[in-house]
Amino acid sequence: MPAKFSFAFPKPLTRRVLLASSLAAVVVIPVALFGLLVLYLPLIQAEAFHAFVREALHRDPSTWAGTQWVYGAALLVAGILLFTFASVSGGIFSWYERRVAGRIQSRIGPNRVGAGGFFQWVADAVKLLFKEDLVPAEADSLLFRAAPYFVVAGMTLTLVALPFGQSVIVADLNVGIFYILAVTSLIVVGILLSGWSSNSKWALFGGMRSAAQVISYEVPSGLAIMTPVLMAGTLSTQGIIRAQGGWPWEWFVARNPAAFLAFFILFISQLAEANRTPFDLPEAESELVAGYMSEYSGFRFALYFLVEWANLWIISAVAVSLFLGGWQIPGVTGQDWTALRGAGALPRVSWWFWQLLSVGVFATKTMVLVTIVIWLRWTLPRIRVDQMMNLCWKYLVPGGFAAMLFTLLWEIAVARVKHLETVSGLVLFVLFVYALYRFFKQTRENISLVVGDHVDLTNW
Amino acid sequence: MSKLVLRRIDRNNEEMLVNFGPQHPSTHGVLNFLVETDGEVMRRAIPDIGYLHRSLEKIGEIVGYPGYMPYTDRIDYLAAMFANEGYAIAVEKLIKVLVPPRAQYLRAVSCELNRIASHLVSIGTMATDIGAVTPLVYALREREAINDLVEALCGARLTYNYHRIGGVAFDAPAGWRDGVLKFLDRFDSLLQEWDRLITWNEIYLKRLGGVAVISREQAIDYGLVGPNLRGSGVDWDVRRDVPYGAYPDFKFDVPVGRGWAGTVGDAFDRYYVRVLEMAQSSRIVRQALEKLPEGEYMAKVPRKIKPEASEVMSRVESARGEMAYYVVSDGTERAYRVRARTGSFLAMGIIEDISGGLMIADLIALIASLDVVAPETDR
Numbered sequence: 001m002p003a004k005f006s007f008a009f010p011k012p013l014t015r016r017v018l019l020a021s022s023l024a025a026v027v028v029i030p031v032a033l034f035g036l037l038v039l040y041l042p043l044i045q046a047e048a049f050h051a052f053v054r055e056a057l058h059r060d061p062s063t064w065a066g067t068q069w070v071y072g073a074a075l076l077v078a079g080i081l082l083f084t085f086a087s088v089s090g091g092i093f094s095w096y097e098r099r100v101a102g103r104i105q106s107r108i109g110p111n112r113v114g115a116g117g118f119f120q121w122v123a124d125a126v127k128l129l130f131k132e133d134l135v136p137a138e139a140d141s142l143l144f145r146a147a148p149y150f151v152v153a154g155m156t157l158t159l160v161a162l163p164f165g166q167s168v169i170v171a172d173l174n175v176g177i178f179y180i181l182a183v184t185s186l187i188v189v190g191i192l193l194s195g196w197s198s199n200s201k202w203a204l205f206g207g208m209r210s211a212a213q214v215i216s217y218e219v220p221s222g223l224a225i226m227t228p229v230l231m232a233g234t235l236s237t238q239g240i241i242r243a244q245g246g247w248p249w250e251w252f253v254a255r256n257p258a259a260f261l262a263f264f265i266l267f268i269s270q271l272a273e274a275n276r277t278p279f280d281l282p283e284a285e286s287e288l289v290a291g292y293m294s295e296y297s298g299f300r301f302a303l304y305f306l307v308e309w310a311n312l313w314i315i316s317a318v319a320v321s322l323f324l325g326g327w328q329i330p331g332v333t334g335q336d337w338t339a340l341r342g343a344g345a346l347p348r349v350s351w352w353f354w355q356l357l358s359v360g361v362f363a364t365k366t367m368v369l370v371t372i373v374i375w376l377r378w379t380l381p382r383i384r385v386d387q388m389m390n391l392c393w394k395y396l397v398p399g400g401f402a403a404m405l406f407t408l409l410w411e412i413a414v415a416r417v418k419h420l421e422t423v424s425g426l427v428l429f430v431l432f433v434y435a436l437y438r439f440f441k442q443t444r445e446n447i448s449l450v451v452g453d454h455v456d457l458t459n460w
Numbered sequence: 461m462s463k464l465v466l467r468r469i470d471r472n473n474e475e476m477l478v479n480f481g482p483q484h485p486s487t488h489g490v491l492n493f494l495v496e497t498d499g500e501v502m503r504r505a506i507p508d509i510g511y512l513h514r515s516l517e518k519i520g521e522i523v524g525y526p527g528y529m530p531y532t533d534r535i536d537y538l539a540a541m542f543a544n545e546g547y548a549i550a551v552e553k554l555i556k557v558l559v560p561p562r563a564q565y566l567r568a569v570s571c572e573l574n575r576i577a578s579h580l581v582s583i584g585t586m587a588t589d590i591g592a593v594t595p596l597v598y599a600l601r602e603r604e605a606i607n608d609l610v611e612a613l614c615g616a617r618l619t620y621n622y623h624r625i626g627g628v629a630f631d632a633p634a635g636w637r638d639g640v641l642k643f644l645d646r647f648d649s650l651l652q653e654w655d656r657l658i659t660w661n662e663i664y665l666k667r668l669g670g671v672a673v674i675s676r677e678q679a680i681d682y683g684l685v686g687p688n689l690r691g692s693g694v695d696w697d698v699r700r701d702v703p704y705g706a707y708p709d710f711k712f713d714v715p716v717g718r719g720w721a722g723t724v725g726d727a728f729d730r731y732y733v734r735v736l737e738m739a740q741s742s743r744i745v746r747q748a749l750e751k752l753p754e755g756e757y758m759a760k761v762p763r764k765i766k767p768e769a770s771e772v773m774s775r776v777e778s779a780r781g782e783m784a785y786y787v788v789s790d791g792t793e794r795a796y797r798v799r800a801r802t803g804s805f806l807a808m809g810i811i812e813d814i815s816g817g818l819m820i821a822d823l824i825a826l827i828a829s830l831d832v833v834a835p836e837t838d839r
Binding site for chain 1: 484822
């Protein structure tokens with residue numbers, strides 16, 4: 001006789017196992033993801049890879065024809081690693097966002113699947129995978145099926161030039177930030193395609209809005225990126241980070257008043273490019289039903305959401321790399337890194353720990369920004385299409401130009417006046433600390449006035 | 461019906477015709493708008509009603525006078541107390557019954573609590589429609605507290621069926637008064653929190669200020685009622701100007717649109733009038749509970765209600781504005797005609813006129829600010 005399916009509350013043992021496994025997953029998944037990246041990616045850097053070809057394969061890397069093939073295979077593994085990173089981090093962010101939103105909205109959020117509902121993202125992903133992949137009869141079937149892959153490609157390609165740590169990057173392109181700008185545009189191609197091919201009026205609205213929005217906001221974000229590029233004198237993401245320091249007053253955001261402005265312009269533009277509130281016009285639920293993804297279901301629908309949450313990491317990581325010092329550990333300079341690595345073909349063991357530390361610094365800064373983006377989403381209303389265009393062309397674009405021109409003059413001044421950047425950095429840092437102090441004071445005051453919060457968090 | 465509407469649309473131009481609803485997330489129920497748009501800008505939005513028609517007025521002619529009371533709940537499921545009260549007052553006029561003072565006060569308390577609950581849903585969904593999801597959860601949380609109180613009073617949380625011809629169904633249970641006062645203490649500070657949460661948010665002001673302006677004259681011409689009328693700057697409230705029930709005993713202000721976000725009669729005025737009205741409702745409930753008289757809560761009403769042939773009309777100030785019942789009796793146990801005049805139906809009428817030149821996002825602000833509830837439009 002088959003066992004009856006029971007809806008009863010799980011037994012204490014089952015609950016303990018669930019709790020232990022999900023807590024283990026909370027710890028293990030990020031460590032494993034970042035650990036694999038730290039272990040693998042430094043090995044495919046040009047220097048280390050050439051040493052590997054020379055010493056392990058006994059060939060001359062510059063003349064041996066197989067170098068390209070071996071390098072290609074290594075990159076394939078890196079690609080799989082990065083895609084896994086994007087998928088899993090996207091999933092975890094979906095859980096994280098829902099928990100944060102729950103607390104903001106004075107409720108608990110998902111808490112059924114695993115401890116703290118941690119496995120909710122797995123459950124949701126599995127559910128979506130098993131759903132019917134519906135293609136509307138009137139839709140342009142080929143384009144409709146293809147559109148999500150453009151979006152995913154745009155997101156994943158970005159990770160190639162995006163740093164994770166001092167040597168933890170797939171390829172330190174000399175046009176890195178320019179490359180990131182370029183491949184991000186693939187996302188809008190996918191959104192436009194899905195809007196058009198769905199043959200639904202709401203989807204078309206969403207697609208058109210998205211095209212207008214993303215293309216417009218690429219202008220101010222491109223201009224804002226020019227500021228750190230001018231300050232560092234390079235387009236390479238690693239180069240820009242190397243030009244900054246570990247302490248907050250050594251970051252680009254503080255070293256130049258115009259960079260402070262440019263940081264906010266970039267941050268706002270990236271919110272718009274990633275379709276996050278207050279710029280979630282393309283998928284505005286209360287206006288366009290679900291915007292460009294109205295007609296999608298199942299796996300393809302899941303892809304759009306995967307990209308939305310993986311984008312959280314990407315936009316935050318770009319802002320951190322360009323303005324907030326990236327992976328720089330306070331007090332560790334470029335010479336220190338060379339010294340730590342040692343002269344051998346393979347770096348010293350202690351060097352790996354420093355790499356892990358740099359990844360930790362980078363991830364912490366990025367997570368702070370991710371939290372701010374989530375926080376904004378659950379706080380702000382949505383702006384209107386014309387207001388969105390106004391903000392872009394009347395304020396952000398002129399602001400971006402002004403920041404760029406000011407940076408040009410500033411760099412000339414820096415070359416002539418000693419310690420100008422240090423003074424600016426310290427002043428802006430002190431101002432920032434003061435603003436933070438005011439913020440926390442105001443928050444404490446607000447919390448003392450709040451009457452309504454009565455969430456029972458015992459059942460977290 | 462839809463064919464009638466479609467015939468009015470010129471199909472030979474470049475504009476796109478979009479069906480806004482009846483399954484659209486921001487139509488709050490089953491409303492349909494046929495929207496002619498040129499890109500994001502609408503030429504007009506034609507409301508197409510009838511998706512929730514349940515012959516509520518016709519039922520009034522089929523069931524007896526007391527039996528119709530539960531059906532009135534369904535006319536406005538967010539503010540069922542007022543629909544109850546309006547019908548009860550009409551029939552009381554018809555059979556010439558005087559309602560005892562305690563029942564009058566309990567009616568006022570239950571109605572004002574219901575007004576708060578209804579306005580909370582209205583302003584919460586308005587914030588959600590503008591894109592801020594969080595305030596709705598806060599509003600619904602407070603509404604749950606009111607629902608608990610009303611449940612303690614009459615056993616129902618949505619369709620109350622609390623008012624009866626000649627009084628109310630139940631007396632307030634022991635300790636209920638303290639529970640309401642405790643809730644109101646918290647609620648008054650919640651209103652301040654609400655202002656910080658969303659009302660004076662810059663984006664919110666920009667989205668609602670100067671949008672979908674209804675002038676004073678237009679509001680009167682279209683017969684708008686309640687907060688929609690007051691939002692346009694017309695100082696008119698049935699509770700104060702044509703008092704009924706216990707309302708002459710209470711002191712309260714009638715908030716009127718002042719153009720807080722720029723223009724008098726814009727979507728923000730209609731929204732903020734509702735927020736201020738909640739504070740006034742809280743004031744009324746406090747006064748009523750303070751002076752709550754002892755005594756009967758139900759008048760002596762004959763078991764069989766068989767009024768003489770006549771016609772009466774009653775008016776109450778519902779959460780959606782003036783609600784009027786017109787009841788005609790032909791001397792039998794059943795009404796010859798029951799007619800309910802509701803605010804949402806009138807508010808739907810103005811949408812076509814106002815919507816020309818607005819953007820699609822503004823149409824949502826307009827519908828939300830008019831606080832249209834679907835069953836009120838189709839009876």
